[in-house]
Amino acid sequence: MHKQRPGGSGKPGPQKHKQANSHKKSINKKRSKEISRSKLAATDSEIQELRSKYDDIDASTIKTFAQFPLSQKTQKALAESKFITATEVQRQSIGPALQGKDVLGAAITGSGKTLAFLIPVLEHLYMNKWSRSDGVGAIIISPTRELAYQIFETLKKVGKHHDFSAGLIIGGKNLKFERTRMDQCNILICTPGRLLQHMDENPLFNTSTMEMLVLDEADRCLDMGFQKTLNAIIENFPPDRQTLLFSATQTNTLEDLARLNLQQPVYVGYGTANSTTTPASNAAVLALPELLQQSYVVLPLEEKITMLWSFIKNHLKQKIIVFVASCKQAKYLYEIFCKLRPGVGLLALYGTLHQDKRIAIYEEFLRKSQVVMFATDVASRGLDFPAVNWVLQLDCPEDVSQYIHRAGRSARNKSHGECLLVMTPNEEEHMIGALREQLNVEIKSVHIDPKKLFSPRVKIEAFLAQFPELRASAQRAFLAYLKSVFLMRNKRLFNVLSLDLDAYAQSLGLAVTPRVPFIEKLKWRQKQQEKKDDLPAQQTTTSFGGASDHSDVEDDDFINIKRRDHDVEGAPVDLDRLSPAAASDEEDSEELLVVPKREKLVTKAALAKKALKKNLQINNKLKFDEDGQTLTDERNQMKALTGKTKKQKDDDGGINLMLSKALLNEEDQYDKQRFRELVKKRHKLQRMMLRKKAEEQSDEEQEEEDHNEDQQPDDMDSDSEQSVDLSWLPDPDKLYKKRENNEMPDHQNDDNDDEEDDDDDNVDDDNDEPVHKKSKITQRLTLLDSEAIVTNLLASYE
Numbered sequence: 002m003h004k005q006r007p008g009g010s011g012k013p014g015p016q017k018h019k020q021a022n023s024h025k026k027s028i029n030k031k032r033s034k035e036i037s038r039s040k041l042a043a044t045d046s047e048i049q050e051l052r053s054k055y056d057d058i059d060a061s062t063i064k065t066f067a068q069f070p071l072s073q074k075t076q077k078a079l080a081e082s083k084f085i086t087a088t089e090v091q092r093q094s095i096g097p098a099l100q101g102k103d104v105l106g107a108a109i110t111g112s113g114k115t116l117a118f119l120i121p122v123l124e125h126l127y128m129n130k131w132s133r134s135d136g137v138g139a140i141i142i143s144p145t146r147e148l149a150y151q152i153f154e155t156l157k158k159v160g161k162h163h164d165f166s167a168g169l170i171i172g173g174k175n176l177k178f179e180r181t182r183m184d185q186c187n188i189l190i191c192t193p194g195r196l197l198q199h200m201d202e203n204p205l206f207n208t209s210t211m212e213m214l215v216l217d218e219a220d221r222c223l224d225m226g227f228q229k230t231l232n233a234i235i236e237n238f239p240p241d242r243q244t245l246l247f248s249a250t251q252t253n254t255l256e257d258l259a260r261l262n263l264q265q266p267v268y269v270g271y272g273t274a275n276s277t278t279t280p281a282s283n284a285a286v287l288a289l290p291e292l293l294q295q296s297y298v299v300l301p302l303e304e305k306i307t308m309l310w311s312f313i314k315n316h317l318k319q320k321i322i323v324f325v326a327s328c329k330q331a332k333y334l335y336e337i338f339c340k341l342r343p344g345v346g347l348l349a350l351y352g353t354l355h356q357d358k359r360i361a362i363y364e365e366f367l368r369k370s371q372v373v374m375f376a377t378d379v380a381s382r383g384l385d386f387p388a389v390n391w392v393l394q395l396d397c398p399e400d401v402s403q404y405i406h407r408a409g410r411s412a413r414n415k416s417h418g419e420c421l422l423v424m425t426p427n428e429e430e431h432m433i434g435a436l437r438e439q440l441n442v443e444i445k446s447v448h449i450d451p452k453k454l455f456s457p458r459v460k461i462e463a464f465l466a467q468f469p470e471l472r473a474s475a476q477r478a479f480l481a482y483l484k485s486v487f488l489m490r491n492k493r494l495f496n497v498l499s500l501d502l503d504a505y506a507q508s509l510g511l512a513v514t515p516r517v518p519f520i521e522k523l524k525w526r527q528k529q530q531e532k533k534d535d536l537p538a539q540q541t542t543t544s545f546g547g548a549s550d551h552s553d554v555e556d557d558d559f560i561n562i563k564r565r566d567h568d569v570e571g572a573p574v575d576l577d578r579l580s581p582a583a584a585s586d587e588e589d590s591e592e593l594l595v596v597p598k599r600e601k602l603v604t605k606a607a608l609a610k611k612a613l614k615k616n617l618q619i620n621n622k623l624k625f626d627e628d629g630q631t632l633t634d635e636r637n638q639m640k641a642l643t644g645k646t647k648k649q650k651d652d653d654g655g656i657n658l659m660l661s662k663a664l665l666n667e668e669d670q671y672d673k674q675r676f677r678e679l680v681k682k683r684h685k686l687q688r689m690m691l692r693k694k695a696e697e698q699s700d701e702e703q704e705e706e707d708h709n710e711d712q713q714p715d716d717m718d719s720d721s722e723q724s725v726d727l728s729w730l731p732d733p734d735k736l737y738k739k740r741e742n743n744e745m746p747d748h749q750n751d752d753n754d755d756e757e758d759d760d761d762d763n764v765d766d767d768n769d770e771p772v773h774k775k776s777k778i779t780q781r782l783t784l785l786d787s788e789a790i791v792t793n794l795l796a797s798y799e
């Protein structure tokens with residue numbers, strides 16, 4: 002039986018309802034507390050159990066992730082993402098990393114290094130019961146934004162069952178937004194420049210809680226380009242942290258390891274796996290995936306575009322990355338190939354693009370299976386594009402390590418892929434020698450069948466003639482390539498002076514070879530040097546003295562650019578920090594390159610200042626009238642006045658309102674007067690035309706009139722004055738002035754007419770009477786008068 006509650010309605014009253022709700026809430030709270038307590042207990046027991054297994058991890062017996070002592074949350078996420086079997090680098094490095102050791106991991110591209118450090122990061126925070134309020138626990142540093150984004154995406158997959166918060170801190174994003182969220186993040190994935198910016202500017206950002214540091218592409222993070230930034234970052238970290246370094250081309254210099262304060266690191270991928278002693282060789286074993294087919298082709302520089310076009314046309318159904326030396330080249334190739342329409346999708350990824358666009362292009366290339374992407378080395382490290390069929394290195398990489406990273410975008414994670422290296426005859430010997438020596442593999446030489454080459458030169462030239470912006474882009478690409486070659490460290494391999502500039506410019510579609518000031522300067526200096534060398538040593542010292550010493554120093558400084566890699570985002574660039582790689586992603590470095598270090602920059606502002614100091618007279622434009630007299634331009638006078646008053650105003654240090662008002666009035670008056678003059682001129686012209694027209698008309702009418710006079714006398718009488726247009730007649734004012742005055746006593750009309758005339762005089766100060774006024778006057782004539790005039794005129798004509 003259903004009992005009715007007091008209150009009669011059968012439903013609980015509002016008060017009762019509230020009480021019931023609060024009762025329920027308190028029960029729920031109790032339950033959730035009990036659950037969390039039991040969870041914590043479970044977590045504690047899980048942690049204890051896992052920790053006890055750490056010492057027993059044996060990489061040689063492990064095949065799957067399930068064999069690692071990992072938390073349920075991590076295991077679940079790995080299984081869901083279909084990560085079952087651990088790769089070699091994962092097997093070797095996860096154990097020591099879980100044990101809290103520093104790890105230096107090197108493994109071939111696409112072998113799963115990302116999971117090798119992400120799993121230990123998640124486990125470390127879990128084992129230490131890290132919560133959101135505990136602040137930053139781990140920082141992962143990547144040299145490029147795209148790679149940081151990719152790591153962040155992988156972390157979202159494998160860490161989805163954990164309760165940690167993670168942040169992506171890269172340049173080109175909302176700094177304010179990052180600032181407010183950073184202190185709430187447990188894991189930060191960042192680029193060095195942006196991280197340092199937050200460290201410097203964000204008071205909320207505190208790294209003292211940080212326990213784990215990961216450097217992905219560690220050799221890149223540690224090289225000269227990032228040196229200063231990374232040193233500054235490391236200073237802010239607690240020294241007793243755990244550090245993991247990963248790369249396909251790991252370096253092992255003692256200096257670097259000392260900088261990072263590594264404590265007996267475990268070396269993975271240095272020949273002796275799991276070794277805690279420094280390996281005999283100073284560098285990691287360099288290798289490329291076995292399933293990657295490598296080949297090279299030797300071509301003159303000017304044939305590269307033809308070769309590229311033919312290659313793309315022959316591989317329309319493939320996914321290809323084309324690596325070039327600079328952003329401007331990538332941009333130009335993309336633009337011109339879009340115009341040429343090869344029949345496959347085109348993309349371009351380079352550093353000077355807006356960040357959102359970069360990510361959009363990155364994602365598009367991930368998705369598509371038949372596409373060509375022109376890229377700089379911003380895409381060469383770490384990016385995991387699936388199923389890339391070809392990597393085409395159109396411009397020669399600077400060294401073996403750059404070759405490895407570029408080539409490694411293909412044949413990832415046990416898939417097949419191909420890599421073609423394009424070299425100029427100068428580059429062949431050194432590059433191939435270095436590759437054979439360091440990689441210990443045979444790289445196939447390919448000869449291109451000239452019949453299979455299609456040159457797009459004529460079309461490119463036509464497009465460049467049609468689109469000036471494309472021409473400008475080609476010029477920039479031309480200069481950027483030369484600059485990148487000039488900045489290469491290995492001068493034996495890359496010699497900018499040996500390049501045929503005219504042929505290269507023509508291959509880009511340029512009819513005229515752009516000037517390259519730095520090459521001109523180099524050649525000039527070379528000549529000077531040769532001249533100096535020809536002279537006997539003694540004579541040189543006596544004839545040039547100090548000056549010669551100075552120029553020697555400058556020469557050395559100018560030609561021997563030291564190897565400094567990519568510049569850190571946002572950091573100021575100077576010439577001796579520029580490297581080919583930096584040049585590829587740095588937009589405005591061109592001017593810096595052209596201007597020698599010690600030469601003072603001559604700006605337009607400086608020239609103007611100089612001219613002002615000399616008190617030069619500025620040219621004045623004089624106008625002359627027909628008689629050769631100079632005309633005074635009221636405008637100029639006004640300007641002079643304005644200038645004067647402006648000066649006065651400046652002297653006063655404020656705005657003189659009265660003066661400004663007077664000036665404005667004067668300007669206004671001048672404008673009005675000018676307008677009136679223009680109107681007058683226009684009216685005059687109109688009147689002249691009307692008069693001419695009227696004269697022509699009246700001639701015709703008179704002829705007609707003469708003809709019809711005998712035939713229609715009655716009509717003429719009946720129509721009286723209105724039917725006769727006498728406007729063609731001579732001025733009646735002059736002829737009949739006296740008579741008219743006598744006949745028309747009504748002065749009112751005269752006055753009105755005068756008024757009209759006066760009005761018109763305001764508009765037209767010429768003595769010409771408007772045609773319509775004359776007709777009005779003639780309309781007042783009687784027919785007899787008209788007849789008399791006509792007969793007079795006819796008589797005069799005869």
Ligand SMILES: Nc1ncnc2c1ncn2[C@@H]1O[C@H](COP(=O)(O)OP(=O)(O)OP(=O)(O)O)[C@@H](O)[C@H]1O
Nearest residue numbers: 084086087088110111112113114115249383385414
């Ligand atoms: N255990 C695994 N099982 C299956 N796939 C894996 C495993 N580990 C990694 N992968 C996949 O292999 C690919 C390459 O991984 P990752 O990008 O981590 O390679 P990498 O070694 O960092 O390459 P690079 O040297 O180019 O940076 C990714 O698509 C990743 O999802």
